[in-house]
Amino acid sequence: MVTMPDKSEQQKDAEAEVEGFQHDLGPFVVAAETTRMAMVFTDAKEPANPIIFANDAFLALTGYTREEVLGQPFNFLMADGADAGALKRIKAEFEANSEASTEILYRRKDRSEFWAALFVNPVRDRSGAIVQYFTSFVDLTRHKEEQAQSRMLIDELNHRVKNMLATVQSIVWQASRANSDPKVIREAVESRLFALSRSHNLLTRENWHSAGLLDVLHDALEPFGVTDGRAERLVISGENIRLSTRAALALGIAFNELATNAVKYGAFSNDKGSIRIDWTMIEPASEGRRLVLSWKEKDGPKVTPPLRKGFGSRVIERGLTHELEGTVQLDYRPDGLICTMNIPVPGTRDG
Numbered sequence: 001m002v003t004m005p006d007k008s009e010q011q012k013d014a015e016a017e018v019e020g021f022q023h024d025l026g027p028f029v030v031a032a033e034t035t036r037m038a039m040v041f042t043d044a045k046e047p048a049n050p051i052i053f054a055n056d057a058f059l060a061l062t063g064y065t066r067e068e069v070l071g072q073p074f075n076f077l078m079a080d081g082a083d084a085g086a087l088k089r090i091k092a093e094f095e096a097n098s099e100a101s102t103e104i105l106y107r108r109k110d111r112s113e114f115w116a117a118l119f120v121n122p123v124r125d126r127s128g129a130i131v132q133y134f135t136s137f138v139d140l141t142r143h144k145e146e147q148a149q150s151r152m153l154i155d156e157l158n159h160r161v162k163n164m165l166a167t168v169q170s171i172v173w174q175a176s177r178a179n180s181d182p183k184v185i186r187e188a189v190e191s192r193l194f195a196l197s198r199s200h201n202l203l204t205r206e207n208w209h210s211a212g213l214l215d216v217l218h219d220a221l222e223p224f225g226v227t228d229g230r231a232e233r234l235v236i237s238g239e240n241i242r243l244s245t246r247a248a249l250a251l252g253i254a255f256n257e258l259a260t261n262a263v264k265y266g267a268f269s270n271d272k273g274s275i276r277i278d279w280t281m282i283e284p285a286s287e288g289r290r291l292v293l294s295w296k297e298k299d300g301p302k303v304t305p306p307l308r309k310g311f312g313s314r315v316i317e318r319g320l321t322h323e324l325e326g327t328v329q330l331d332y333r334p335d336g337l338i339c340t341m342n343i344p345v346p347g348t349r350d351g
Helices: 009-024 026-034 056-062 084-096 141-178 182-205 213-224 245-264 311-323
Strands: 038-043 051-054 101-107 113-124 130-139 234-237 274-282 290-298 327-333 336-344
Touching: 038 056, 056 130, 084 101, 084 113, 113 141, 141 182, 141 311, 182 213, 182 245, 213 234, 213 245, 245 290, 245 311, 245 336, 311 327, 311 336
Parallel strands: 234 274
Antiparallel strands: 038 051, 038 130, 101 113, 113 130, 274 290, 290 336, 327 336
16 A cells, blocks of 8 residues: 655645646647546656656556555556666666657556556756656556467477477387388388377367367377278277377377287288277376276287387387376287276376
């Protein structure tokens, strides 16, 4: 709460001068009183430039009454009255006698803060001496919020690009490690990049907030023709729970790897095999909520456990284990592969 000083004779004289200006510059003062831009007059003859006039827009911006404002030093609204840099900039505005502006953080009567651009212009008497300053304030609060939002979006974009490049780098490195044939490497990299691209397209449609698990599955499986005869052999059971962007990308690539393997060697490589995908949420006492997802193949060609870890399994493990701190279990049963994924349920905006 601002404590109002008693009005001095000098203050009364200053207000009388304003009335004189109202008489001499009637249309201008009327405009200042009614404009939507916050404006004040200050007494240039006093060191602290006390306020001798404030229009309604200034009162609306700051939340003070006219009686609480008149007589106050010009800097009484500063959010940090000890901010030497801001005080120096304000002093320069008054001393420059120009139309330059500076941005200052102010505080309303209710203690909320706002940014304003400050424009200071001198008011001279007939002899040319500066007797008052005419100051206007442009509320920059929304502009500052938009700037902060833009910075956040740029930071988020940079974060996504770095993650994407790291994923691409890993895919290329693992593909070149698993194969020596340039054609095979190219095909392996292209298929994974297409999967990554589909996941990005899905997240773009969702404004990068989150993505539904069912939507991630459908987008990942669509290129494999599950709508062309195989759909009858694919059963998906589970709610369309929301996934974070990171989980959506990692699972999109994992489903692509599993579907690729199923078409080449597993349940979708013949006309009898089928796949069931389901999931549930569990909440262990010490770990928080987790998503447990099962991919079960059956009636495909007889499965033989691989002698070494393949490219696809390494891609899945990197995405789920390294990116999401989850676990992956690949069970190569003779009747069909079973892949069990266990990942923490993250927030929907964790990048």
